[in-house]
Amino acid sequence: MTVTSQADLYREQLTRLVESLGLGRTEEARQDLAAGCREQSLPLYAGGAVEKRRKKLERQLEFLGEALEDLAELLQEYVGSVHAPAYEAGPDDGLQFLDWLDHRLLHTPEQRDFLACQRARLLVETEARVHRAGHVRFQELWSVAGRLTEELELNPHLMIHLNPVRVRSRFATCALLEDGFATPADVLFFPVQRSVATAVLEADGLALLNELEGLAPCTLNTWSCVSVHSDRDRLVEFVRDLAELGLIAFA
């Protein structure tokens, strides 16, 4: 026979309360109410908490409204049926919403691109949080990259640093691309100061980026010695372009 401890009973009670009130449902919590509490106090509390969550998601996912006409209804359904994850912070609930959407609805290719774009933006935030020290350090280096770019071919000791926060995505349509880009397009998302920037990489650029990911931080000389994809002039051009975008910095 199992003896349930007071601690276990407390855990069961809180689990029941959180799982019901967290979705705006109050019936299960009524039995726990102290005598004399107002009838409407639980709905007022639970409704307020759910509405606060919905508004946060609405702000965070405003971009999706351009592709999903029923975004408001979807958010309402989501907050009433899916719990916020424990320790939910920043993009966590938004990412969970995108997972929920993936499993629920069929989307047009254009809508899928919007979802992919939104997901990538949120993942940049997640990565920046996880790798905060590296993220802050890179942004400090990038703030002076414009000046140091001039030393690229002159200073053999200049180290090339790659933005440590990078999220790759793929767009199937031109819905979010400027004219002239072929689809499917590989898109890189990365933070530049306080914003999230994007870069579309074609096949040769992608190959160079993959090569640099295995080497950085490194000097130009080191890279040009080992590069199998390009000559030094092309590497210089590539590095300058990526520095301007915010993907490369120097030290």
Added chain:
Amino acid sequence: MLPAIGYNVRAENRKVLDDPAINAVEITFERADDALRLERFIGDEDYDYVGVHALKLSPASPDAPRRDYLDALRAIALENGAEAVSDHLGFTRSGNDGVELGHFAPPPYTQAALDATCRNIDAIQRHFRGLNFYIENIAYLFQFRGEMSEQEFLTRVLRRTGCGWLLDVTNVYANSRNFGYDAREFISEVMPHAPRVEMHLAGGFYSERFGMYIDSHSEPISDDIWDLYRFALQAGRGKVRAVFIERDDNFPNEAGWRSEIRQVRQIAQDVEALS
């Protein structure tokens, strides 16, 4: 001892943080926890007192807070030169493997809840060595059935853990109106058991629709709350380290921000002069 005085910082009040009445700031952790932010949340200014106010430690949960959350909180505190961290006497999740409630709820005032809360606060204080931890009395719209009063629960938490008390004056006022007890008696009974105190002040409103005072943080501080603040300062003489105003909506103009914080300081000076 005059407490440090200031605002819970947000974008809308940054412009008045240079007011001579202000020598302290409080940072809400979830506002500062911006992954893409590069600079210190409080900028380059130095203050006599900086506190970090969290929302998700969930001290009354069955489990102690997760280490990564504690580490993130500590990082923000150290980055901004804080000497204190605070959170609410309630729960926001069922456990570390559970889900979030979205807004803290009062715990049932039971022995099991008390044991869990004290255990968690002990763990929090061990993690925040060198930082003072304060537990805040929350405003609640309801209570769960319990074995003791909120006053007894809070007193026992303070005595068992030795943590500080973030006395939210407006929350005491709200609960006393909504649940029919004496706010001054509550403060008088709990205060002797608090080794150190921070305070919150805010303005709310009475909802005719719900028949309750709502701690909305959206209104100017009323005379009743100013009076209770004065009483709380007298009761906590010698142990009040800082006082912060919280305002989250319906923001005043610049003159309004400044006049309210100056009143906080003026009352503190008046009480100090009488001691």
